[in-house]
Amino acid sequence: MMKLLNLWCGLLAAAVISVGAEELPYKADNVSAKGSGKVAVNGREIHLKIDDPRGTSGVRIAPPGKGGVWDMSNYKVLAADIENLSKDRQMRLVMFISNGSWPNKDFKESYVGIALNPGEKRTLRMELPHAKRFHFPKGVPAPAAIDTTKVKAVEFYMQWPFEPKKPGLVDCRISNLRLEEPGAVKAAPEPFFPFIDRYGQFVHDEWPAKIHSDADLVRNLQEEEKELAASKRPAEWNRFGGWKNGPQLEATGNFRVAKYDGKWWMVDPEGRLFFSHGMDVLTTSGNAIRCAGRPEWFAFPVGNEKEIAFNRRNLQIKYGKEDYEPDFFRTVSRRLEHWGFNSIGDWGDFRLIALGKTPYTMQLTDYDWKMPRVGKSNLKFYDVYDPRYVAKMRTLIPDLAEKHPEVLRSLTDPMCIGYFIDNELNFGNRKPLELIRAVLGSPEKQYIKREFIGDLKRKYHTIHKLNKAWGTEYANWNAMLRSTEVPKKQTDAYRADGRAFQEKTIDRYFQICRDTVKSVAPHRLYLGCRFISTDSVIPELSAASKKYCDVLTVNIYAHSPANLGAATFPDMPVLIGEFHFGVLDRGMYSPGLCPVGVDQNDRATAYTRFLQGALLHPQIVGAHWFQYRDQPLTGRGDGERYQIGFVDVADTPYPEICRASREVGENMYQYRMKGEAKNQMK
Structure with a gap:
């Protein structure tokens, strides 16, 4: 297991790193782009640009050495400074740590995110999901956690993308990747039971405004x-x-929507703009x-x-x-x-x-x-x-x-x-033609299946023409209705017919x-x-x-x-x-x-x-x-x-x-x- 070393000797280190923090060691060779991400490394600074958010576009930072790992087990927080270099666009980004590759089973609790206004710089901090902290007794719902003695990657990317492709959708500087708050990490309490007090709160922690009576x-x-x-x-x-x-x-006496000065608004019953x-x-x-x-x-x-x-x-x-x-x-x-x-x-x-x-x-x-x-x-x-x-x-x-x-x-x-x-x-849009596969796999009495096959009859007239277009071998229309098999080969005609019916159904x-x-x-x-x-x-x-x-x-x-x-x-x-x-x-x-x-x-x-x-x-x-x-x-x-x-x-x-x-x-x-x-x- 690789021991954490302080590899950065920049003059600004003392000014920007908090007391007790330790820089996370990596080299330029350990920094790689993901998806549409474009990456430039300058010492401890990583310049990241993302034009297309899909494909978990971003940057992956790995420990030095082949098969290297980071041991984060003696720190509470992983932190990085993020600066939005755009002059006119807000951006979002998540930081994710892993024992392997994304996506994997340790994904759920091992990320944290940030939104930054144009030109803004803030520190993104993650409370590390130590496995020993969340090692709860069997049967007690516990958060997902990871083995923080063997962290194989820190990644920055756009999660669940809904943005269009756009030059410079993300344009940011990532710097001072570090561990903070050293010391013994709190383990799951022993004995653990009981752990719920009479107000429904966790017994083993204290926090501001906790109810005691x-x-x-x-x-x-x-x-x-x-x-x-x-x-x-x-x-x-x-x-x-x-x-x-x-x-x-x-003023109509009811809520409505209208466009005003280039922006959509709700309008309240008195005719005033309403958000x-x-x-x-x-x-x-x-x-x-x-x-x-x-x-x-x-x-x-x-x-x-x-x-x-x-x-x-x-x-x-x-x-x-x-x-x-x-x-x-x-x-x-x-x-x-x-x-x-x-x-x-x-x-x-x-x-x-x-x-x-x-x-x-x-x-x-x-x-x-x-x-x-x-x-x-x-x-x-x-x-x-x-x-x-x-x-x-x-x-x-x-x-x-x-x-x-x-x-x-x-x-x-x-x-x-x-x-x-x-x-x-x-x-049924999240996977290609998922709705149509479900329709074809339905029993013959299903109304949506009968509607789909009815559309196909009106288009192809005979089962022979459908079979030729789809590459199928249905004996007749009734055989297709009874079948719950989905064609293994998806021809262009099958996909076009599926999309047309899907759009009709959504409409x-x-x-x-x-x-x-x-x-x-x-x-x-x-x-x-x-x-x-x-x-x-x-x-x-x-x-x-x-x-x-x-x-x-x-x-x-x-x-x-x-x-x-x-x-x-x-x-x-x-x-x-x-x-x-x-x-x-x-x-x-x-x-x-x-x-x-x-x-x-x-x-x-x-x-x-x-x-x-x-x-x-x-x-x-x-x-x-x-x-x-x-x-x-x-x-x-x-x-x-x-x-x-x-x-x-x-x-x-x-x-x-x-x-x-x-x-x-x-x-x-x-x-x-x-x-x-x-x-x-x-």
């Missing part, structure tokens, strides 16, 4: 009540949170932790309870009553304004919406797993030709309105921005959803289906959005949306439906899908940079944070256990990010209108 919860509420009472609404806002002092457009600065999952529910069969996990008797929703217990203590919800939602409503939010994003509780203080969006259906899907595939997509699906969508809003008065009220409520239908579908989905909204509420915005970021730039998906949606909504788990787009990306309004950032300084062990630095100050800065990138993008009309509350310590049903909330499990706000969001809310209209990237929002 019921009195702490009550005192927090009392102190926050004073803070909220003294808080004033941002001066730039009208009653909807639109730009009170900005341009006056036509939707919002928050998702504003509910009382917080995924419970199962305790049945796990009494050793908990530092208190769990009795016969099968699961515990700690956030509910904490709120009952905090408000001094079991029926705390009315008081809680009044607090949340005041928090939103105090934190600079003018919108309720997806999954907002109807009781919060009913207060009438904040404009809101509404999810009409979040993927209905009971509806007919495409055969036996794993695609999260419907058989949109099935009469059962069509019938449900035709009366979706009336059916919901009959069950939920809030849905009925939304049809005439000027506070209602619009409706989402579904979330993060998989249309049909969006048309049905558009009609679902507009046939009942023509004055409400249809906000789309909330794409994942890389789907949003697929031409047939974005084209259908342009044709049918008022707004294209995309969930972006990246450190900046500033360069969102593609050569085929339509000129239309875009709403960011989800984004978040997390760190590991508050007793939790997953920072979410976008790790940023080592503390809450890094998270606050990341929030500001993300919103700056969104505000300066001419198409982005809003950004909604996911989510209001941290996820449970040991995870929700699908395993997510992210430190991504504005509040923790004890309903304690994170002041750093709350201050950052307030600054955004106060200054977002002037910032967007001026159109110049500055580090400060003011």
